[in-house]
Amino acid sequence: MWTTCQECQGRGKKSRRLSKKVRLNYQMAFDQFEKTKGNGTAPVRPKANLYKCLNCNGSGLMNSSSYPEPDKENYPHVAIIGAGIGGAALAAACLHRGIPFTLYERDNNFAARSQGYGLTLQQASKAIEGLGIFSLKDGVVSTRHLVHTTEGKVVGEWGNRKWIQSDAKTTAKRTNVHIARQSLRLELLEQLGGHDVVQWGHQLVDFKNCEDESIELNFQVNGEIKKTKADLVVGADGIRSSVRKLLIGDDITPLRYLGCIVILGICPLSMLEGINNSLLDSATVFQTANGNERIYIMPYTSYSVMWQLSFPMPEDEAKFLSTQGPLALKEEACRRTQWHDPIPQILTATLEAQISGYPVYDRQLLNSQLLEKGNSSTLIGDAAHPMSPFKGQGANQALLDALSLARAISKGCKPLSQWRKTGIRKSVLTEFESEMLERSAAKVKDSADAAQFLHSEIVLHKGDEPRGRCLKKKEQ
Template sequence: MKKGKNEEGSWTICQECQGRGKKSRGLSDKARRHYQMALDQFEKTKGEGIAPVRPKGHLHSCLNCSGSGLLHSASHPVVDKENYPHIAIIGGGIGGVALAVACLHRGIPFTLYERDNNFDARSQGYGLTLQQASKAIEGLGVFSLDERVISTRHVVHTTDGKVIGEWGIRKWMQSDVKTSSKRTNMHISRQSLRSALLEQLGGHDAVQWGHQLIDFAACEGEGVDLNFLVDGKIQPFKADLVVGADGIRSSVRRLLIGEDITPLRYLGCIVILGICPLSALKGLDSSLLDSATVFQTANGNERIYIMPYTSDSVMWQLSFPMPENEAKALSAQGPQALKEEACRRTQWHDPIPQILSTTLEAQISGYPVYDRELLKLELLEKGGQVTLIGDAAHPMSPFKGQGANQALLDALTLARGISRGCRAASQWRKAGVRESVLTEFESEMLERSASKVKDSAEAAQFLHSEIVLHEGDEPRGRCLKKKNV
């Protein structure tokens, strides 16, 4: 991602790659010959056995748009209400706003609904680490994030400060380079990323704030009827496609699938989070506070993870096992109780006690950690013109940093699927948006995110066990995968 301000103006999709960012090289002569031989053999056996599947050509980055799928434009594409479905996006968090942006770039009509009354109505979480989604951000027209922080070093300690693992570009290259794009992670606050995406939409007015979804139902003709509670009154709306991007406690998911089939699944631990400005730690000399280092410390039960939040602050995440009823009770007691519990459990090496004791209670929150059983395609298939993305579809623990990454990928993939599957000649109104777009999208989304959900749930266990104390210059838990190979 280029450093500097985003170019002013608008974006439209690259026609050479149709907004995908990649183009097919086509099949090689060898691959084509092998497929033809297999097909000939299948036909000789009069269809016995399994028919060969035609291989797909290798994809390469589109040179015309540098792989983003977008080109600079004097204005946004004209909204194509005639050919594209009108999408009701439920939820104005990262995933919902990203989907709206991707639709804007493709001329797909949408309305973005959020139950909060404004952008700052409640905390939208803390810091994010962008991994696979770094390229997706460019696919959303965000080519720079001014408030991002790049980390180039990751250190793991025991509670007395002994280093038991270290990796990152500064480990491998033994240099003080802080901004290389290789072997680095990009960190940004959730609200900063959300704000950058809203800028693509033209600002906060692009969101229908204060709209709480009450119910929805398929129309007798076509489309979906929705009812929202707005200023104490029920207001009806209509859409061709409804996308639930409303988080782990998704109303769309509850109305679509029900809460009993895939209930929240407690992962056995609580997380306490805080943000501490570096200015509050004056006089504390620590190489861990250089705004380019991520570090964690653990004892086999408690584990704290501290990362750059902005250029002048850090975010910490303390987690430990606790029975669900106790975790709920501690969370309900509020910031003071959470801070006291965190400080009591982390009288460890510097600068951990100083960071936690200095963090203001207003910057502390905590919650029990949940996910849900993986969705099966058949549960979504009954939804007709309704689907889910992000945490509404595949909630996961925060321990692999994948929630926002997957939501961004979901959003961009769905918008690209609508653009491709609902073209003028597609006759999607006759075939239905599910057959034209949703079945393929949901299959890809669930397959891609399944390993992330599984790995995140496993991390909730091994990060609070003796495994985390394994000595090695690699991410915690990798030794487990090596044993299973």
């Protein structure tokens, strides 16, 4: 159990005092601006440099013998719509900071549907410490990444083992962490004390602002309408978000097809007995491509791998194929990947029950004005900035969104903040959304670009670096 670090107020960082020289220079510039009676450009108030809080080692959390009591007097009650990665992370971040919340999910239980396959924690591998997770039980660390032609020729290699020239699978330096999406989701829900915290079977119908500045929400539960109230509504309900549809509408920022389909599968290593291949050492990520089809294979757990095959296809054909079921998807995948070992063996050994596929979509980037339509509502994760899976950033950004929003609520709604008078948008949401949109914009763009270049000759560019980096160098 965890509670907020009092030294940094849960931020994980502390501010250094501005130097006397910086303060004097700003004051002089401000005095000069006032003398011009507002003509010209006002000087920007300098911000103090931040440094890691040593008391909590940058997590913003400290061990506690019990959960913090929800501070209903000072903090807003947050209605979180969607108990996927982003929603569960926001709930955990609120719990640790004493922010009252209710977590709603339309599914009837945790295992009602597949929550995707594997994900790779990049920036978020450190951020999850701010959610109370300091060690992932099922996380697998990769230390080597290879790119092949279909004949098996290596055209790119990077990772710790490339640079240190060692046979060791692991190193002291932590790199990308691979984990099953459901495993991470489970660890987040366990932070809450179990699944009972989730209001399962709650399908959001609509919500509206009340005269007392609260929000009334209507859910469909067991065929009946259930009403409830909250001070802040957060849509964490994915790429086809109900909250986004109610807040912004689908017509303004519709789903945008990225021109390709993805087929996913999970293969236990036990199904590959007799195949001795260094690519299957549970610490290697590899991809193979021909300029049209591309397969990416990574550790899913220490005893299985996940594969992701993608290729260009007209939208109608991609939709049709994805509805034909796992057998058709497996046959299509096998037909397209008669390549070097162990790719054909992995796909052949993958059970149909572990295969799915879907057309790849994202949405046009949001702007602050669209989000401002919701005085007391906002979006995080795929509901705010859906992106293609090819940069592995969807879950990372959702986790960062969740932690950032909880910290913003903790800071903007602290005692004596008068947030009820000024409104939660001005106190919290405007600044949070600005940071979120700025941070995620490049990830959305890069992920959309990857949907193009990974299925072109660029993917076979010779170089020991992630695919597409050669394009960045040309732009510079």
